[in-house]
Amino acid sequence: MSELYTASGSKVHAHKADIFCRDETRVDWHSKALWALREKRDRAAGSLPEWEQLRLLGSQLKLHTLSHLAQYLEQFEQQCLSNGIKVHWANDAQQHNEIVHGILAKHKVKKLVKSKSMLTEECHMNPYLERHGIEVVDTDLGERIIQLANMPPSHIVVPAIHMKKEEVGELFHQQLGTKAGESDPLYLTRAARAHLREKFLTADAAMTGVNMAIADQGAIVVCTNEGNADMGANLPKLQLHSMGIDKVVPNMDSVGVLLRTLARNATGQPITTYSSFYRGPQEGGEMHVIIVDNGRTEMMKDKILAESLKCIRCGGCLNTCPVYRRSGGYSYNYTIPGPIGIAVGAKHDDTNSIPWACTLCGSCTYVCPTMVPLDKIIAHHRRLKADAKRLPYGKGGYMPLVGRFMASETLMNTSMSAARLALRVLPGSLLKPFSGAWGKYRELPVAPESSFASWYNKNRSR
Amino acid sequence: MSNKHTILSALKQSALDQHAMPTIDVVANNDDLVGQFNASLNTVAGTLHSEGGLAALQQAVDELIQQNMQVISLLDGIKGNRQVPETAHDLADIDYAVIPGDLGVAENGAIWVNQPSHRVTPFICENLILALAKDNIVANMHQAVKQVSLQPGELGLFIAGPSKTADIEQALVVGAHGACSLNVYLY
Ligand code: SF4
Numbered sequence: 001m002s003e004l005y006t007a008s009g010s011k012v013h014a015h016k017a018d019i020f021c022r023d024e025t026r027v028d029w030h031s032k033a034l035w036a037l038r039e040k041r042d043r044a045a046g047s048l049p050e051w052e053q054l055r056l057l058g059s060q061l062k063l064h065t066l067s068h069l070a071q072y073l074e075q076f077e078q079q080c081l082s083n084g085i086k087v088h089w090a091n092d093a094q095q096h097n098e099i100v101h102g103i104l105a106k107h108k109v110k111k112l113v114k115s116k117s118m119l120t121e122e123c124h125m126n127p128y129l130e131r132h133g134i135e136v137v138d139t140d141l142g143e144r145i146i147q148l149a150n151m152p153p154s155h156i157v158v159p160a161i162h163m164k165k166e167e168v169g170e171l172f173h174q175q176l177g178t179k180a181g182e183s184d185p186l187y188l189t190r191a192a193r194a195h196l197r198e199k200f201l202t203a204d205a206a207m208t209g210v211n212m213a214i215a216d217q218g219a220i221v222v223c224t225n226e227g228n229a230d231m232g233a234n235l236p237k238l239q240l241h242s243m244g245i246d247k248v249v250p251n252m253d254s255v256g257v258l259l260r261t262l263a264r265n266a267t268g269q270p271i272t273t274y275s276s277f278y279r280g281p282q283e284g285g286e287m288h289v290i291i292v293d294n295g296r297t298e299m300m301k302d303k304i305l306a307e308s309l310k311c312i313r314c315g316g317c318l319n320t321c322p323v324y325r326r327s328g329g330y331s332y333n334y335t336i337p338g339p340i341g342i343a344v345g346a347k348h349d350d351t352n353s354i355p356w357a358c359t360l361c362g363s364c365t366y367v368c369p370t371m372v373p374l375d376k377i378i379a380h381h382r383r384l385k386a387d388a389k390r391l392p393y394g395k396g397g398y399m400p401l402v403g404r405f406m407a408s409e410t411l412m413n414t415s416m417s418a419a420r421l422a423l424r425v426l427p428g429s430l431l432k433p434f435s436g437a438w439g440k441y442r443e444l445p446v447a448p449e450s451s452f453a454s455w456y457n458k459n460r461s462r
Numbered sequence: 463m464s465n466k467h468t469i470l471s472a473l474k475q476s477a478l479d480q481h482a483m484p485t486i487d488v489v490a491n492n493d494d495l496v497g498q499f500n501a502s503l504n505t506v507a508g509t510l511h512s513e514g515g516l517a518a519l520q521q522a523v524d525e526l527i528q529q530n531m532q533v534i535s536l537l538d539g540i541k542g543n544r545q546v547p548e549t550a551h552d553l554a555d556i557d558y559a560v561i562p563g564d565l566g567v568a569e570n571g572a573i574w575v576n577q578p579s580h581r582v583t584p585f586i587c588e589n590l591i592l593a594l595a596k597d598n599i600v601a602n603m604h605q606a607v608k609q610v611s612l613q614p615g616e617l618g619l620f621i622a623g624p625s626k627t628a629d630i631e632q633a634l635v636v637g638a639h640g641a642c643s644l645n646v647y648l649y
Contacts (some may be wrong), residue, residue, distance in 0.1 A: 033631070033632050036632065037632075048569075049489075050488050050489065053488060054488070056484075057484050057486055057488075060481060060482075060483075060484035061483060061484055061486075063478070063481040064481045064482060064483045064484070066476075066478055066481075067476070067478045067479065067480045067481045068480075069473050069476070070470045070473040070474070073469070073470065073473075074470070077466075082614065083614045083615050084615055088465075089464070089465035089466040089469055090465060091465050091468055091469065095465060139639065140629070141627045141629040141630070141638060142627075142629035145629065145630075158628070158629060158632070159629075160629055160630070161632070163630075163631075164631065165630050165631045165633070168630050185630040185631060185633035185635050186633075186635050188630055189627060189629075189630065189635040189637070189638060190637070193637065193638060193639060196639060197554075197639070200639070201551055201554060217612065218614070219612060225625065225626050225627060225628075225638065226625050226626070226627050226638035226639045226640065227585045227625040227638060227639045227640025227641070228638070228639045230581075230582070230585045230619070230640070231582065231585045231586065231639045231640065233581075234550065234580075234581040234582035234585065234617075235550055235551060235582055235586075245469065250483065252607040252608070252610075252612075253486050253604070253607060253608070255607055256486070256602075256603040256604045256606065256607035256608075257486060257603075257604070259603050259620075260569075260570075260602070260603050260604075267628070269505075269506065269622075270502055270505060270506065270569060270570030270571065270572075270622070271506075271567075271570040271571075271572050271603075271620065271622045272622070273506065273621065273622050273623050273624070273625055273626055273640070274585075274619055274620070274621060274622075274625070274640065275572070275619060275620040275622075276617060276618075276619040276620075277612050277617065277618045277619060278617050279612055279613070279614060279615060279616050279617065279618070280614060280615030280616060280617075281615075282581050282617070291469075293468075293469045293472070297469060297472035297473055297475075297476075298472075300472075300473065300475070300476040300477065300478065301475050301476065301477050302477055303477040303478060303479075306476065306477060306478050
């Protein structure tokens with residue numbers, strides 16, 4: 001598995017998925033674990049008669065905020081300042097890391113405890129700070145596991161979902177001195193609790209991500225089940241919070257809506273254990289919020305891509321995705337995997353392959369609590385890649401055509417139906433590169449009687 | 463141009479149409495709020511004590527103290543055996559913390575807690591006890607966010623059960639970094 005774990009280089013999605021798929025029992029196990037989350041999500045969603053209303057409200061309030069983003073960001077900053085919170089702005093990852101390092105250096109911070117933040121992953125902050133001599137301790141259990149194993153997260157909510165308990169047991173045995181051969185989750189969790197408690201008590205500063213930033217309050221909301229964000233933020237006197245510009249919401253009412261769907265859609269819980277609203281630093285402490293663009297305003301220039309910024313990072317679209325479940329989080333060439341990873345990461349993928357790591361089945365869009373139109377966005381990315389002549393597979397033969405066809409909005413009313421038609425009329429062997437390794441053991445639908453050649457000639461003449 | 467102005471002026475090129483803020487008007491289920499709250503609290507691994515009120519809570523605290531537990535109480539009228547220390551780090555050996563809860567939410571078992579002295583108290587204690595007035599239970603989060611008090615400069619939070627994780631093979635383990643148990647006393 002090491003080839004997969006390093007996740008470096010720029011291999012196309014299908015190749016990386018192929019590596020993951022070599023161990024078929026692991027793939028089945030991985031797929032089932034994620035499907036179990038989807039089932040829990042369905043039960044939680046089904047228990048609320050107003051579920052669909054909440055999805056619609058979530059979508060509308062996010063669209064409202066995004067279409068008035070400058071106004072809300074300014075209001076948020078103003079309110080923060082009057083609450084004694086220091087606010088910083090970063091155009092990109094580099095600036096973000098420099099700002100964070102600047103604050104930490106000023107306070108001579110040697111040890112930083114950190115809770116989960118996909119933004120700091122996106123900015124590759126840990127290695128940056130480590131190069132500057134700061135010890136960064138990830139404190140979410142899943143994040144700590146992968147940090148000790150020297151791997152990136154493979155899921156945005158359950159970052160070590162790809163690892164078996166025996167592997168965690170072995171890792172903890174080597175790194176934390178737990179008993180050899182011990183793999184009981186309770187035992188291992190308790191060991192991590194003791195190990196990290198010592199880190200919390202000796203940290204010089206804490207950093208968290210931000211689930212929501214409330215414009216009219218000048219407050220940030222952080223949600224965890226483990227309590228690691230709050231153990232961190234409330235022990236040392238210095239607390240830092242990094243957020244993308246898309247995290248702002250207008251008011252408490254908006255938070256009320258999103259907190260009802262976030263955890264239910266993530267893990268099927270009615271709410272996370274802790275939803276903490278920080279409206280200022282602790283007594284004698286300092287609180288900093290770093291607001292980061294890093295490509296988000298660029299996405300806002302494209303009406304379809306802009307909708308990916310409605311995402312609240314619940315992970316629901318990963319859990320339901322037939323491709324993600326069978327190809328693993330390391331096959332996506334981007335920090336965030338799965339459907340939302342394609343939506344926000346496709347432009348960074350130099351293999352140009354991840355928009356094709358998708359069956360356009362629409363399951364992600366169906367579960368999304370803010371109605372991010374993921375399948376539409378992914379199809380749009382295919383078109384952008386095709387228009388830029390950056391298709392992933394061979395230049396000759398029918399391949400570019402297939403790529404174009406799978407991405408086209410003109411051949412059919414929508415590219416989703418185009419893709420479905422493609423499944424019906426194109427030979428499976430032709431589609432295989434696009435279905436990827438995860439489709440190897442799945443038969444594609446049988447082609448109807450009209451031959452591909454006659455279909456091709458007819459349509460080509462259009 | 464400052465970073466802030468670069469970002470704000472880039473937003474002027476946004477392709478999104480203007481969208482109005484929706485009206486949040488969701489029908490609430492107000493039947494048997496205590497019953498709903500109890501059921502939700504069970505799902506998030508907390509335990510409700512609905513009989514006996516604060517007297518039952520003091521009795522429970524006294525028993526804990528007899529078992530040599532370190533108990534701190536931030537609730538008026540309930541006496542523990544530890545005082546609020548000078549620095550937050552000195553709370554590391556607290557076995558039980560008793561903290562007033564302001565508001566309960568029936569749909570999810572969450573309880574709003576307002577800025578405790580030493581913010582870390584509800585997280586760092588081994589076990590957490592919250593006290594909640596029966597009349598302060600609302601049906602859902604829409605009502606809750608309207609009623610909670612979050613003053614400038616403060617921390618306020620919803621707590622739903624003890625800390626937990628399922629990061630190792632999705633096996634639920636109660637007691638991750640925060641409290642390992644949550645008992646809620648209704649009064
Ligand atoms: S796109 Fe939707 S389903 Fe996917 S992580 Fe974001 S909010 Fe959740």
